[in-house]
Amino acid sequence: MMNQKLTVLRLFSCLIFLASSNFASLFGQSPTGDTPQPPRKNIAVLLITGGCCHDYDFQSKAMQLAAQERGLPIDWTIVNQGGKGTKATIEFYNNPKWYEGFDVVIHNECFADTDDADYIRRITKPHYEGVNAIVIHCAMHTYRSASIDDWREFLGVTSRHHEHQSKYPVTVVKNDHPIMKGFPSDYKSAMDELYIIEKVWPNTTVLATSKSEKTGDEQPAFWVNQYGKGRVFGTTYGHSNDTFSDKVFLETLVNGIRWAAGR
Numbered sequence: 001m002m003n004q005k006l007t008v009l010r011l012f013s014c015l016i017f018l019a020s021s022n023f024a025s026l027f028g029q030s031p032t033g034d035t036p037q038p039p040r041k042n043i044a045v046l047l048i049t050g051g052c053c054h055d056y057d058f059q060s061k062a063m064q065l066a067a068q069e070r071g072l073p074i075d076w077t078i079v080n081q082g083g084k085g086t087k088a089t090i091e092f093y094n095n096p097k098w099y100e101g102f103d104v105v106i107h108n109e110c111f112a113d114t115d116d117a118d119y120i121r122r123i124t125k126p127h128y129e130g131v132n133a134i135v136i137h138c139a140m141h142t143y144r145s146a147s148i149d150d151w152r153e154f155l156g157v158t159s160r161h162h163e164h165q166s167k168y169p170v171t172v173v174k175n176d177h178p179i180m181k182g183f184p185s186d187y188k189s190a191m192d193e194l195y196i197i198e199k200v201w202p203n204t205t206v207l208a209t210s211k212s213e214k215t216g217d218e219q220p221a222f223w224v225n226q227y228g229k230g231r232v233f234g235t236t237y238g239h240s241n242d243t244f245s246d247k248v249f250l251e252t253l254v255n256g257i258r259w260a261a262g263r
C-alpha cells in the first residue's frame with residue numbers, strides 16, 4: 001500500500017514538474033525567447049556551369065555576390081567543366097553520388113549536343129528523388145540533341161531555339177509566389193535572348209512571361225516545376241553579363257535559391 005502511494009506521489013510530482021517547467025524548452029523552443037536558437041546551417045549550393053556561348057566565371061561570381069549582399073548564407077561548390085564547346089560529358093558526374101550533401105543544384109551549363117541517355121539520367125534521377133534545382137538560360141538547350149525527354153521534363157519546359165536579343169518586358173502571372181515578391185510591374189530584361197517554349201510540362205507553374213517581338217506570343221520566362229520529389233525553379237533569361245548585372249534578375253535568382261532550399 002505504501003509503495004503504491006509512493007508511486008502515485010512520484011507520478012504526480014513528475015506531472016507537476018512537466019507542467020511547471022517550460023515544456024517547449026525541452027524541444028529547443030522557448031516562447032519567452034530566452035533560449036537562443038542554434039544558427040541555421042548555410043545552404044549547400046552546387047553550381048554546375050560551363051560549355052558554349054556565355055561568360056560563366058562572371059555569372060558565377062555575380063550569383064555569389066548577389067546572395068551575399070542579400071544575406072542568404074550559402075556554402076558554394078562551383079564546378080566549371082567541359083570546356084567551351086556544345087558537346088561534353090563532365091567529369092564531376094563520374095561520381096555516382098555527385099549530388100550528395102547539396103541542398104540545391106544550380107544548372108547554368110550549355111551542352112546542346114550531348115545526347116548520351118545514361119549520362120543524362122545519372123543527372124536527372126537524383127533530382128527526381130528530391131534534389132532541388134535552379135535551371136538557367138542555356139540549361140534549357142542542354143541535351144537538346146537527346147532523344148529522351150527526361151532532362152526536359154526535369155526542366156519543366158521544352159525549348160529548342162531562341163529569338164533575337166532585345167530588352168523584353170516581363171509580365172508576372174503569379175504575383176503571390178514567393179519568388180516573384182517585389183518584382184516590378186514595369187520591368188524589362190537587360191539585353192537578352194527570348195527562348196521559345198514548345199511545351200510546358202504538366203507539373204510546371206508559369207510565374208512570368210515575355211512576348212515575342214516577332215509573333216506576339218507569350219513565352220514563359222520564369223516558372224517552377226515539381227519533378228518527382230524535387231522542386232525546380234527556372235528562367236530562360238541569363239545570356240549576357242548585363243543580365244547578370246541586373247538587380248531585379250539577381251534578386252529573383254536569390255529568391256529562387258531560397259525557395260528551392262525551403263527557406
Ligand SMILES: [Zn+2]
Pocket residue numbers: 053054137138193238239240
Ligand atoms: Zn545565350
